[in-house]
Amino acid sequence: MARLVRDVADFPTAGIVFKDITPLLADPDGLRAVVAGLADAGRDDDGRPAVDKVVGMEARGFILGAPVALELGVGFVPVRKAGKLPGETHAVAYALEYGDAVLEIHCDAVAAGERVLVIDDVLATGGTARATADLVAACGGTVAGMAFLMELSFLPGRATVGDVAVTALSVV
Numbered sequence: 001m002a003r004l005v006r007d008v009a010d011f012p013t014a015g016i017v018f019k020d021i022t023p024l025l026a027d028p029d030g031l032r033a034v035v036a037g038l039a040d041a042g043r044d045d046d047g048r049p050a051v052d053k054v055v056g057m058e059a060r061g062f063i064l065g066a067p068v069a070l071e072l073g074v075g076f077v078p079v080r081k082a083g084k085l086p087g088e089t090h091a092v093a094y095a096l097e098y099g100d101a102v103l104e105i106h107c108d109a110v111a112a113g114e115r116v117l118v119i120d121d122v123l124a125t126g127g128t129a130r131a132t133a134d135l136v137a138a139c140g141g142t143v144a145g146m147a148f149l150m151e152l153s154f155l156p157g158r159a160t161v162g163d164v165a166v167t168a169l170s171v172v
């Protein structure tokens, strides 16, 4: 799988080595394997779905998260960059490896007490994932786990997200 992720130097800004997943997305066998691997993070020891929802962050978290939700047989919740969701939202400001922004979730997207699996392609500083966990908590939900295609271990992603089960299919 790692061979299907392309390193692009100095994108989007100088000094960043960007992990480009578009070759993976173009490879049906690779994509299928990644979706299956990520979905396993949302199963119990007997292989049954252990979450009520999958939450994915705009934009690459949508591409991976929606098929993971289908694989688990649960609903998908989009966390979007500010100003895109039409309903009442919770919002959290955050910083990521190459900038800062605001993320939003529909207030009614996760019901009180629901367990969610957070899916994204890259765990870097953890700013995006931490903000997403805060949005789930604002709805009254619980993050049962987070699963990523790739973790950048030279950045403090795991420490930033705190006390939550983190799965990374690949660690670089």
Ligand SMILES: O=P(O)(O)OC[C@H]1O[C@H](OP(=O)(O)OP(=O)(O)O)[C@H](O)[C@@H]1O
Residues within 6 Å of the ligand: 057, 058, 059, 060, 061, 095, 096, 097, 098, 120, 121, 122, 123, 124, 125, 126, 127, 128, 129, 157
């Ligand atoms: O751990 P962090 O430092 O927060 O970085 C990780 C986030 O950065 C990327 O998203 P980006 O905001 O670039 O959005 P995109 O998917 O729309 O390109 C990536 O898809 C993660 O969501």
Ligand SMILES: Nc1ncnc2[nH]cnc12
Residues within 6 Å of the ligand: 016, 017, 018, 019, 020, 096, 097, 098, 122, 124, 125
């Ligand atoms: N180095 C990186 N490559 C791709 N996505 C990222 N998100 C944050 N850092 C990233």
